[in-house]
Amino acid sequence: MIVTAIIPARNEQHTIARAMQRVDRAIRRWGHRPDIIVINDGSTDNTGGVAERAAHGPDLDAVVLHNERPRNLGGAFRQGLTLARGAVVFLYPGDDEGSDAQLDALLNEMPGPRPSP
Secondary structure (H helix, E strand, C coil): CEEEEEEEECCCCCCHHHHHHHHHHHHHHCCCEEEEEEEEECCCCCHHHHHHHHHCCCCCCEEEEEECCCCHHHHHHHHHHCCCCCCEEEECCCCCCCCHHHHHHHHHCCCCCCCCC
């Protein structure tokens, strides 16, 4: 099953790559195919550049959208929904304030395979 994670980020250059990698690993750990969409929501730092580099790295494939002006959380989520390919879609913070345990609890509620011990 494809699982979409929408990651809005504004001025998160120090955390966005880690957030993207954490989500990708969690979705794969649960046996699903990740569809990661990052919304660079009006950042004035290098969030967009960091996200672009991470998105096209050897272990990750993600889409990065760039908003010149912030659309805020709801707007970024709606924007991500237009590209989402997953049967399940969730929001994850670009500041990587979530944890592996929180992602596992969320993914545990979905139908489908379970992670290997």
